[in-house]
Amino acid sequence: MTTLTFDSLNPATGEVVGSHPKQSADAVRESVGRAEQAATWWAGLAPAERRRRLLDYKAVLTQHLKELAGLVHDETGKPVGDATLEIVLAITHLDWAARNADRVLGRRRVSTGMIGFNLAATLEYLPLGVVGVIGPWNYPVFTPMGSIAYALAAGNAVVFKPSELTPGVGVRLAELFAESVPEQPVFQTVTGLGETGALLAKDPRVKKVAFTGSTATAKRVMAACAENLTPIVAECGGKDAFIVDADADLKAAADACLWGAMSNAGQTCVGVERVYVVDAVYETFMRELSDRVATVKAGEDYGPITMPGQLDIIRRHIDDATKSGKVVTGGPDSVRAPYVDPVIVEDVPEDSPAVREETFGPTITVRRTRDAQQALELANASAYGLAGTVFSGNARRAMELARLMRTGMTAVNSVISFAGVPALPFGGIGDSGFGRIHGADGLREFARPKAISRQRFAMPGMNLTSFSRGPKELERLIRLVTFLHGRRKR
Known part of the structure; x- marks a missing residue:
């Protein structure tokens, strides 16, 4: 069976930069399936182990900076200096995400308040699983890496569909990641036209989609995601x-x-x-x-x-x-x-x-x-x-x-x-989209909050969540709430 391909062109000269497969529905499904297995392994690593691998990936990207800048130049036409700048920014964001993920997402105790003083409460942010990233062509490294790096740091596997105008950049980003994480296909790239992105968005095993592009296209991606109630972070246009x-x-x-x-x-x-x-x-x-x-x-x-x-x-x-x-x-x-x-x-x-x-x-x-x-x-x-x-x-x-x-x-x-500034969230409102990449908000965007409350001891005379509760217990509750909250502030 012949695999259909498409060419990426240098927009300044019209010359062919590279040829890439229009990956079929089966190919996209297989990539998501591999990512699903890899996600389990990646999430199971200790945070320090993920951090070490991501920092190694940062080093690999830095070592290939000139090569990547040349490829960005070839596929977008932008000057090599501008391409270099966007890759440097992507590297700094990857570094921040890797170093701060455990601090932002790791388990921590939270206050229970007086009503729940017999409880212990913890909050943590757990990986979603497989994240689909649909990237743009104007900044083919910096922009998608704002989702990819933070999703990976949060413990997810990523399947990336780059723009059909810059597929070579997307392929190379995944190839370089494999040098740092050879054990599992935690970060994969699928290439193709718009329908490839739609296939990725519609796959029920994809637990979140990060999209960057026009407002009109974002609405179509949202419609595809709606079939499985897949949440989406959308970074759209601006004026x-x-x-x-x-x-x-x-x-x-x-x-x-x-x-x-x-x-x-x-x-x-x-x-x-x-x-x-x-x-x-x-x-x-x-x-x-x-x-x-x-x-x-x-x-x-x-x-x-x-x-x-x-x-x-x-x-x-x-x-x-x-x-x-x-x-x-x-x-x-x-x-x-x-x-x-x-x-x-x-x-x-x-x-x-x-x-x-x-x-x-x-x-x-x-x-x-x-x-x-x-x-x-x-x-x-x-x-x-x-x-x-x-x-x-x-x-x-x-x-x-x-x-x-x-x-x-x-x-x-x-x-x-x-x-x-890696610590600052990036995103808009209105027709510019919703959700955030970058910073602590960007890490939490690719995780799910997990809240746990644990009873440390029974509260004498205050068993409120039982059918055996009597009027005396209710009266004690009213007195306590009145004492805590019944005084007006003037």
């Missing part, structure tokens, strides 16, 4: 806002804004797409931004648009923005497949697709606002809620704006910095 306050460091703000918008050709879920600048500094900020963008070149400072179909969306948004707003740089001619030159447009109406919909390209809209409060209101007027940025010289106001920004994450006087 992230960047606020520049009146006392911000404008040079630093312009520099960060430009990188946040244009790096990786704008193909970043937490990238900058909308900019709101307080009126008092608007002209100065725009001069800084315009001077800087003139030095940024597609094909040199960032790579091509990896997914050809995205070009149509980018072109439509640029056409819409330039018809209704004022062009600062670029325009419809900026789209020269597979590249898109930087595009900045001012005064685009807030109800336009260029402002409301995710563009996922090297484009930004900029709007002047009365003050920081209006900027915050406009930033929050979005169906998305992934991340955002605040630049301000007033630390207290900056923190308050950051707290009130309707997002899962906000960077202050920096851009996308939260992604490099």
Whole structure:
């Protein structure tokens, strides 16, 4: 029987990077079956043994960093330097997850309160079993490893379906893991198109799915998971806002804004797409931004648009923005497949697709606002809620704006910095999805809480959970509760 294959291409050149199997339903089922057995073995290891193997995997990834960066470059087109940065971030997250899993998830005693003073109570977080990870193409190492590393550290086995645009990266990640953990197939990669991911999501032996991709695709994955009530963590798109306050460091703000918008050709879920600048500094900020963008070149400072179909969306948004707003740089001619030159447009109406919909390209809209409060209101007027940025010289106001920004994450006087802090959870609200990867929340996302209460001794005259309970015992309970909770606080 002939196995069907598909090619991964270098989006900048169209050259074939590699060929991979479109794995059949039987192949996916077999992978999940192997993972189910491996999960039992992996969960049975002492936490120190899992930690040792994961730290060894970290070392192997580091030793192959240049090779992986080259492969990411070939399959996505992004500069090798950007590929290197995302792999380094993935390595730091793997290190944190391995070192902190037992502290976050291990068994601990919890208070029982006065009513249960005769009890001992413990809480721990146990592995789920097999976790399915469906990854994206824009950051093919950093993003899926945010789920893979934390799921493995929590004691689960992982079956990973990488994007069909970057399958080689996904295959290599699993191959390198096998060097550190040769005993069992704890981490496997299956390759294919969308139907392969659907097969993985529908398998009842998969106990959780971690998905990263568009909001529309997330809804389809959720529908597949619903067949077996399989829980899902979904990290979807964004339309992230960047606020520049009146006392911000404008040079630093312009520099960060430009990188946040244009790096990786704008193909970043937490990238900058909308900019709101307080009126008092608007002209100065725009001069800084315009001077800087003139030095940024597609094909040199960032790579091509990896997914050809995205070009149509980018072109439509640029056409819409330039018809209704004022062009600062670029325009419809900026789209020269597979590249898109930087595009900045001012005064685009807030109800336009260029402002409301995710563009996922090297484009930004900029709007002047009365003050920081209006900027915050406009930033929050979005169906998305992934991340955002605040630049301000007033630390207290900056923190308050950051707290009130309707997002899962906000960077202050920096851009996308939260992604490099392993202890911080990563995820959004609204159309940007739900659930979290990274940090303690990310570890708990791939575990199930197990609560145990143990009676240490019988409570004399207070056997409340028995049919032999009498009115005297009930009266004692009422007196105790009244003593503990019956006094009003004034």
